[in-house]
Amino acid sequence: MATLTLPGKTFEVDAAIFDLDGTLVDTLGDFGEALNRMLAELRLPPVAHEAIATMVGKGSEHLLVSVLNHVLAQDGKAPSAIKLEAIYQQAWPSYQRHYAAINGQFAEMYPGVQQGLQTLAAAGIPMACVTNKPTAFAIELLRSLDLDCFAQVFGGDAFERKKPDPLPLLRCCAALGTAPACTLMIGDSANDAQAARAADCPVLLVTYGYNHGQSARAVDADAWMDSLAELKVCRQS
Numbered sequence: 199m200a201t202l203t204l205p206g207k208t209f210e211v212d213a214a215i216f217d218l219d220g221t222l223v224d225t226l227g228d229f230g231e232a233l234n235r236m237l238a239e240l241r242l243p244p245v246a247h248e249a250i251a252t253m254v255g256k257g258s259e260h261l262l263v264s265v266l267n268h269v270l271a272q273d274g275k276a277p278s279a280i281k282l283e284a285i286y287q288q289a290w291p292s293y294q295r296h297y298a299a300i301n302g303q304f305a306e307m308y309p310g311v312q313q314g315l316q317t318l319a320a321a322g323i324p325m326a327c328v329t330n331k332p333t334a335f336a337i338e339l340l341r342s343l344d345l346d347c348f349a350q351v352f353g354g355d356a357f358e359r360k361k362p363d364p365l366p367l368l369r370c371c372a373a374l375g376t377a378p379a380c381t382l383m384i385g386d387s388a389n390d391a392q393a394a395r396a397a398d399c400p401v402l403l404v405t406y407g408y409n410h411g412q413s414a415r416a417v418d419a420d421a422w423m424d425s426l427a428e429l430k431v432c433r434q435s
């Protein structure tokens with residue numbers, strides 16, 4: 199058990215679970231590059247990064263449907279379900295191929311991440327990563343950034359349901375051998391906070407991530423921080 203502190207807040211934790219996109223790594227450049235290569239291949243108009251930022255966080259399938267709806271909407275009208283489904287069938291393999299080819303090349307670790315992870319690692323706090331990104335892409339991205347401190351990495355395809363369902367966090371706690379109430383979730387969005395609340399994990403949100411274009415401070419969470427460097431360990435036992 200360790201005591202983690204932020205100004206004005208204390209957490210007693212046995213382990214910490216981190217979200218990936220929007221929390222550890224700014225992957226908007228990767229999403230933009232892969233999506234726009236896919237859209238060009240399908241002869242569809244490109245999508246702006248600002249729009250993508252509001253659609254990231256609920257996994258690849260949700261992102262792709264949101265982007266296709268966005269670029270296919272004419273005069274504010276959504277495309278028919280039949281048209282969307284037909285284009286999705288072509289878009290999915292194209293997006294997977296382009297994402298795998300560029301994964302990590304247009305992404306950047308957020309300031310303070312190295313320091314925050316080192317603080318927890320030095321205190322011997324086990325860490326895991328639970329993301330809605332596909333597991334293979336998540337593992338490859340973490341490897342390319344030399345982030346090798348995670349005992350477990352679970353992606354959006356690891357379990358039957360993704361965050362905001364509590365299942366990924368509950369399964370991760372089981373894999374870590376820790377009680378949810380002593381396993382801190384650190385994320386950037388309402389998906390992370392809702393999953394944590396439902397799993398009974400304490401939850402801390404970073405304020406710089408995506409959160410569907412909304413302020414993370416408006417989300418029900420236990421605390422917020424502007425940088426992982428703010429995390430301090432005041433006691434270990």
Ligand SMILES: O=C(O)COP(=O)(O)O
Pocket residue numbers: 217218219220254255256257258328329330331332361
């Ligand atoms: O939806 C995604 O691919 C990213 O999800 P994450 O914020 O859970 O890492």
Ligand SMILES: [Mg+2]
Pocket residue numbers: 217218219220221255385386387407
């Ligand atoms: Mg996120």
